[in-house]
Amino acid sequence: RLGGWRKVKDSAANITITAGGMGVLFAILLIFFYLLYEIFPLFKSASLESMEHYSIAQATNNDEILYLAMEEQAEVAIALNQRGKAYFFSTASGAEVAQYQLPIEGAITAFGLNSQSQPLIALANDQGILLAKPEYKISYPNDNRVITPVMEYPYGEQLLQVGDDSGSAESPAPINAIAVRDSEEQLLIIAQRGVQLSGTRLVKEEDFLSEEIVLVEETLQLPTIDISVDWIRIGPDQRWLYSVSYTHLRAHE
Numbered sequence: 001r002l003g004g005w006r007k008v009k010d011s012a013a014n015i016t017i018t019a020g021g022m023g024v025l026f027a028i029l030l031i032f033f034y035l036l037y038e039i040f041p042l043f044k045s046a047s048l049e050s051m052e053h054y055s056i057a058q059a060t061n062n063d064e065i066l067y068l069a070m071e072e073q074a075e076v077a078i079a080l081n082q083r084g085k086a087y088f089f090s091t092a093s094g095a096e097v098a099q100y101q102l103p104i105e106g107a108i109t110a111f112g113l114n115s116q117s118q119p120l121i122a123l124a125n126d127q128g129i130l131l132a133k134p135e136y137k138i139s140y141p142n143d144n145r146v147i148t149p150v151m152e153y154p155y156g157e158q159l160l161q162v163g164d165d166s167g168s169a170e171s172p173a174p175i176n177a178i179a180v181r182d183s184e185e186q187l188l189i190i191a192q193r194g195v196q197l198s199g200t201r202l203v204k205e206e207d208f209l210s211e212e213i214v215l216v217e218e219t220l221q222l223p224t225i226d227i228s229v230d231w232i233r234i235g236p237d238q239r240w241l242y243s244v245s246y247t248h249l250r251a252h253e
Contacts, residue, residue, distance in 0.1 A: 054094030056087065066111040067121060071136040076147050078134050082108050084123060086134065088149040100151045104130045104159070110191070112178040115236075120154070120182050122189065124175040128159025129189060131180070155187070155202075155215075162191040163198025163219060179241065181234035187215070188238050190222070192229055197222035197241075 056079055063081035070077045076097055079087045084102040089095060106125045114120035123130045130153075137148045162175075177192040187202040199220030204213050225243050233242045 052093060056089060056094060061085075066108070066123075067113065067119075069116065069119060069134075071134075071147065071149070073136075073147065076136060076149055078149065080121065084108060084130075086132075086151055088134075097147075098149050102130060102132055102151065103153075103157045110175045110178040112180045114180050114182050118182065120180060122178050122180040124178045124191065125159075126174050128161050129175070129178065129191070130157070130159055131155045160189065160200070162189050162200045177229055177232045179232045179234045181236070181238050183238065186238070188234055190220075190232060190234060190241055192225070192232055192243075195224050195226065197225060197232075197243075199241075 061081065061083070063083055063085075065079050066082055067078065067080040070091060075091055076088055077091050079089070080102075081087070084104045086100045086102060088097040088099065090097055102123065104123055104125055106127070108123050108125055110122075110124040112122035112124075114122075119134060121132045121134075123132070133152050133154055135150050135152050137150060139146050139148065173193040173196075175191045175193055179190045181188045184204070186204055188199065189202075190197060190199040192198075199222050201218040201220060202215040203218065205216055206212070207214050222241075227243065227245050229243045230245045232244065234240070235242070
């Protein structure tokens with residue numbers, strides 16, 4: 001009788017150990033196939049699939065787009081046309097989110113951008129230069145992220161004058177190229193009128209009594225250029241100005 005009970009226990013132990021070993025092997029195989037499933041796309045060629053088609057030409061009145069960009073979440077984009085109208089739209093559907101008319105009248109003759117990461121925009125007409133910056137305010141009503149785009153004017157809505165042309169008896173030539181570079185210490189604006197470059201540096205100083213930031217204006221003396229310029233850019237450190245055409249390059253310190 002004891003021998004029979006021992007055989008039953010031995011059989012049960014053999015079945016349990018065998019089942020456990022098979023379970024371990026099955027689990028290892030599942031892990032292997034899962035890893036194979038995860039890395040298999042790495043061996044396939046990359047592909048792109050179009051998810052949505054839309055046009056913003058009607059919203060921008062079919063005008064030339066001077067500036068087109070997205071905010072860092074890639075959910076809202078901005079299109080700025082040559083009439084100074086900023087149109088914000090959803091990147092997923094093209095639906096309008098907001099639009100603003102910038103306080104600048106007449107034909108815009110030049111456009112400049114500080115940088116893609118700090119998009120301070122410079123727009124020039126025959127009266128001066130406007131500086132504007134798109135901002136995206138994020139809120140969470142009912143635990144849902146909402147991005148609200150706005151246009152801000154960190155240096156005011158009044159048009160700025162570059163160089164000493166404001167005191168000239170004759171009306172200055174229109175600006176056909178402009179460059180802007182902003183930093184914590186100063187704002188630098190360079191404008192090109194024909195072959196002449198003019199510039200203004202606004203140094204940021206802290207008022208001793210009010211502790212507010214005041215701007216001290218300096219007029220820059222710049223050389224005459226001898227090439228047909230297509231665009232101008234200021235280096236990140238504000239030391240170099242690059243005058244670029246399709247055939248020439250000039251660097252000015």
